[in-house]
Amino acid sequence: MSRSYLFIPGNTPSMIQNLDVFDSDAIIIDFEDSVTVFEKDSARILINNFLKKYSYNEVEIYVRINSADSPYFGDDVSSLHNLDITGFVLPKASVEGIRELCKLSDKAIIPIIESPLALLRVEDIAKEKNVTALLLGAEDYTKELGIKRTLEATEIFYARSIIAITANAYGLDAIDTPYTNKDNEEGLLIDATNAKNLGFTSKSLIHPNQVEIINQVFAPSLEEITEARRIIKKSEGSSKGAFSLDGKMIDLPIIEKAKKVLEKAKKYNL
Amino acid sequence: MKQHSRQNIKVINSIDELFTMIDISENRNISFHHHLRNGDYVLNYVLDKYKRENINNINLFPSAIFPSYTSILDLIKNNQINNITTNYINGPVAEYITMNGLLGKLIMQTHGGRARSIIEGRNIIDIAFIAAPYVNTFGDAVGYLGKSKCGSLGYCIPDSIHAKIKVLVTDNLVDEKIINPEIIGKNIDYILLVDKIGDTKGIVSGTTEITKNPIGVKIAKNTSVLLNELGLIKNGFSFQSGAGSVSLRVTKDVKDIMIKENIKASFFSGGITKYHVEMLEEGLVERLYDVQCFDLEAIESLNRNANHIAISSSRYANPNNVNQIIKDLDIVILGATEIDYNFNVNVTTDSHQMLIGGSGGHSDTASESKICVIVSPLIKGRIPVIKEVVTTKTTLGKNIDCLVTERGIAINPLRVDLIEKLKDTKLKIYPIKELAQIAYNFTNIPKDTIKRDIIIGEVEDLTYEIIDHIYKK
Numbered sequence: 001m002s003r004s005y006l007f008i009p010g011n012t013p014s015m016i017q018n019l020d021v022f023d024s025d026a027i028i029i030d031f032e033d034s035v036t037v038f039e040k041d042s043a044r045i046l047i048n049n050f051l052k053k054y055s056y057n058e059v060e061i062y063v064r065i066n067s068a069d070s071p072y073f074g075d076d077v078s079s080l081h082n083l084d085i086t087g088f089v090l091p092k093a094s095v096e097g098i099r100e101l102c103k104l105s106d107k108a109i110i111p112i113i114e115s116p117l118a119l120l121r122v123e124d125i126a127k128e129k130n131v132t133a134l135l136l137g138a139e140d141y142t143k144e145l146g147i148k149r150t151l152e153a154t155e156i157f158y159a160r161s162i163i164a165i166t167a168n169a170y171g172l173d174a175i176d177t178p179y180t181n182k183d184n185e186e187g188l189l190i191d192a193t194n195a196k197n198l199g200f201t202s203k204s205l206i207h208p209n210q211v212e213i214i215n216q217v218f219a220p221s222l223e224e225i226t227e228a229r230r231i232i233k234k235s236e237g238s239s240k241g242a243f244s245l246d247g248k249m250i251d252l253p254i255i256e257k258a259k260k261v262l263e264k265a266k267k268y269n270l
Numbered sequence: 271m272k273q274h275s276r277q278n279i280k281v282i283n284s285i286d287e288l289f290t291m292i293d294i295s296e297n298r299n300i301s302f303h304h305h306l307r308n309g310d311y312v313l314n315y316v317l318d319k320y321k322r323e324n325i326n327n328i329n330l331f332p333s334a335i336f337p338s339y340t341s342i343l344d345l346i347k348n349n350q351i352n353n354i355t356t357n358y359i360n361g362p363v364a365e366y367i368t369m370n371g372l373l374g375k376l377i378m379q380t381h382g383g384r385a386r387s388i389i390e391g392r393n394i395i396d397i398a399f400i401a402a403p404y405v406n407t408f409g410d411a412v413g414y415l416g417k418s419k420c421g422s423l424g425y426c427i428p429d430s431i432h433a434k435i436k437v438l439v440t441d442n443l444v445d446e447k448i449i450n451p452e453i454i455g456k457n458i459d460y461i462l463l464v465d466k467i468g469d470t471k472g473i474v475s476g477t478t479e480i481t482k483n484p485i486g487v488k489i490a491k492n493t494s495v496l497l498n499e500l501g502l503i504k505n506g507f508s509f510q511s512g513a514g515s516v517s518l519r520v521t522k523d524v525k526d527i528m529i530k531e532n533i534k535a536s537f538f539s540g541g542i543t544k545y546h547v548e549m550l551e552e553g554l555v556e557r558l559y560d561v562q563c564f565d566l567e568a569i570e571s572l573n574r575n576a577n578h579i580a581i582s583s584s585r586y587a588n589p590n591n592v593n594q595i596i597k598d599l600d601i602v603i604l605g606a607t608e609i610d611y612n613f614n615v616n617v618t619t620d621s622h623q624m625l626i627g628g629s630g631g632h633s634d635t636a637s638e639s640k641i642c643v644i645v646s647p648l649i650k651g652r653i654p655v656i657k658e659v660v661t662t663k664t665t666l667g668k669n670i671d672c673l674v675t676e677r678g679i680a681i682n683p684l685r686v687d688l689i690e691k692l693k694d695t696k697l698k699i700y701p702i703k704e705l706a707q708i709a710y711n712f713t714n715i716p717k718d719t720i721k722r723d724i725i726i727g728e729v730e731d732l733t734y735e736i737i738d739h740i741y742k743k
Contacts, residue, residue: 017649017712018676021485021488021676021677022488023488054711183482207484208484208488209484209487212491
């Protein structure tokens with residue numbers, strides 16, 4: 001139910017030390033692309049020592065390990081053994097990779113859908129054990145397709161739609177791809193709003209200064225909260241499965257949605 | 271338009287010529303201003319003469335000392351300088367004094383305290399050498415015109431009136447009348463014409479960019495939310511933020527609130543940047559009271575906008591000036607090298623005891639404003655900003671109201687009114703010792719390695735009270 005998932009390189013102590021400062025609901029400590037081959041071990045040692053000493057209640061901590069078919073996968077997972085993390089972010093997602101990870105850990109898994117093949121198999125991926133969310137990795141996805149990534153994001157419309165639909169169908173969180181222009185606040189707002197309108201529940205990000213806008217976009221609005229309160233109030237006073245409010249039919253799915261809105265509002269002090 | 275009714279000031283063409291008319295050995299208390307900052311040529315040019323003439327027992331009164339002011343170092347090493355009285359000191363001179371001291375002592379005043387001392391005769395200046403970018407033959411001068419323009423000349427106005435001998439040093443002498451001159455010709459004794467008074471690149475080298483650093487952004491956001499929750503951002507409020515990158519981000523966030531809430535400020539004061547100028551031109555603030563321009567946009571604005579007003583350091587911050595600007599200041603945002611459990615702030619030395627700055631207007635504005643907010647990262651590098659006792663007191667804790675960091679805010683217990691107003695806030699407010707403990711969880715408590723054996727200087731507040739000593743490292 002997090003709104004924002006902030007990537008932080010696993011080999012930068014100054015960022016790690018401040019991981020709870022930026023108001024991101026979730027942090028993804030990265031062992032993969034932002035950590036060079038020569039620093040994979042130092043990142044593991046740093047994070048292991050850090051998370052042994054410090055624990056965080058107000059922020060979910062995930063670690064993006066290297067993919068299951070990489071030589072770093074096993075060491076990444078074992079370095080996190082017994083640490084208080086929420087789960088793993090698994091790049092280059094595949095059913096086989098998720099099953100490999102499940103053999104080593106029972107923690108939550110967020111697979112990154114970042115290849116055409118993964119997109120074709122996204123429903124199978126969503127059904128795997130321990131999977132709690134789907135994350136779109138648009139940079140690698142468009143690279144594999146050999147198409148240009150644009151700030152307008154029309155080239156990922158289909159991928160976004162399928163991932164959002166699948167995640168919602170299986171009760172998972174749908175996490176959108178990062179918006180890579182860190183200085184364009186207006187572009188970020190449009191991009192995040194577009195993702196939300198397609199059914200994404202949250203967005204990953206690569207710079208702490210993007211957190212505020214993303215949290216605003218993926219938080220329920222005041223109107224949504226007021227509406228949800230009215231729906232729940234009326235449902236509590238009604239013995240029927242469905243009823244009318246302001247001329248609109250309210251049934252179980254709408255009531256459940258209203259409950260989720262209020263749950264989010266409570267979690268984020270809205 | 272040429273003038274004929276006033277007396278021309280004697281123009282001389284070299285420092286050697288000047289001292290054929292006055293006795294250099296009778297004039298050892300000399301002052302300079304720092305408006306040309308690290309691009310200043312005048313101070314080195316003049317002091318080289320004192321060095322060549324082997325003049326001893328010099329007492330220097332520069333409003334600040336920058337890294338390029340290397341001739342001071344030569345004079346100290348030659349034992350020619352006795353005392354230095356200044357507001358800010360940074361670079362090789364600062365490092366040398368930290369390690370060796372002076373024959374006499376280093377007196378760190380505030381901007382307001384310096385103005386007051388000169389006017390009230392405590393700082394007795396024999397010759398004021400005033401770098402002036404635009405001067406007419408009658409001795410009137412402004413700083414916002416000319417090839418070496420620097421903007422306001424605020425810090426040298428008291429010198430230009432109260433020194434025994436006043437010398438304008440310029441590379442731009444004109445015949446034209448100057449409307450509203452900052453320096454008035456009737457006070458001036460000599461005009462010393464030189465090829466160049468400064469290097470433009472060094473003159474506008476101040477820190478004038480808004481931070482994009484996420485920690486700085488978070489601190490600024492916490493600050494603007496704090497000010498808003500305290501109800502301070504309202505029509506007619508006054509504000510000073512300086513030119514630090516985090517302070518400028520606070521200014522931007524305050525600006526966003528002002529636009530959203532349709533609020534107009536009465537004035538901004540102190541050092542002025544392009545961001546303050548933008549707000550003036552967008553109608554968000556009525557006036558800028560400028561004692562120092564930090565960038566070219568501010569200099570240009572001072573020239574063209576009647577509501578951008580150059581003021582003297584006395585009007586800015588002298589507590590005995592009835593027209594003092596900062597007594598009407600609502601909010602000031604300031605930085606800190608260290609802050610202690612009693613909210614005393616150090617911006618004079620670093621945590622290794624090295625001289626790196628000084629009050630400038632820090633203590634002045636903290637003392638006079640209605641609310642003084644210190645903005646700082648909780649941990650700088652690996653050193654917590656909060657200490658049990660600061661290395662050097664620059665500004666007394668009784669004048670500091672809030673400390674805002676990325677991890678939370680501490681309110682001075684003396685401000686029960688602020689604490690009461692914030693009792694229902696969602697901002698993270700901690701007693702300052704608890705906030706320190708959050709930092710110590712990462713850093714532990716650093717060992718105190720400060721040497722306090724040999725006093726080399728003192729910190730003098732705007733009240734003339736000596737609030738701390740400076741020790742040899």
